[in-house]
Amino acid sequence: MSERQYKQFDKRLKRIQRIHRKGGGFEAAGTLGQSYYTRQARRGQRAVLRPALAIVASLVMFKALAAASMPEGDYSVRVAALAEAGAAGQAASFVMAPDPISRAMASWIAPLFAQQG
Numbered sequence: 001m002s003e004r005q006y007k008q009f010d011k012r013l014k015r016i017q018r019i020h021r022k023g024g025g026f027e028a029a030g031t032l033g034q035s036y037y038t039r040q041a042r043r044g045q046r047a048v049l050r051p052a053l054a055i056v057a058s059l060v061m062f063k064a065l066a067a068a069s070m071p072e073g074d075y076s077v078r079v080a081a082l083a084e085a086g087a088a089g090q091a092a093s094f095v096m097a098p099d100p101i102s103r104a105m106a107s108w109i110a111p112l113f114a115q116q117g
Contacts, residue, residue, distance in 0.1 A: 063096060064105035069113050 067075040075098065083093035098106075 059095065060099075060102050060105065063098065063102040064109055066096070067098060067102060067106035068109035 070078070079093050079096050079098070082089045082096065085092075
């Protein structure tokens with residue numbers, strides 16, 4: 001083989017090996033091969049789980065930052081006042097209600113706000 005043919009052959013082999021590592025391979029048209037059982041199941045779970053976890057983590061971090069930036073009882077008073085503002089306020093107060101995780105994070109973050117002011 002010439003050098004150019006060898007490089008093309010090597011490139012094709014690497015591409016095929018990469019496909020095989022990902023679980024691909026030859027699958028006849030109209031059959032349920034390995035990719036049907038492996039790829040679709042994982043994609044469906046990832047598509048919902050990762051964004052949901054990112055939203056929950058962002059919300060908890062936002063609540064912790066809000067609670068840490070205010071004096072100790074002021075956050076609870078503001079959340080209670082928010083509950084009296086109608087249906088949207090009640091929904092917001094339910095979401096922004098302090099939970100154990102956001103309280104713990106706020107206690108870790110609070111010294112950073114105290115040093116600045």
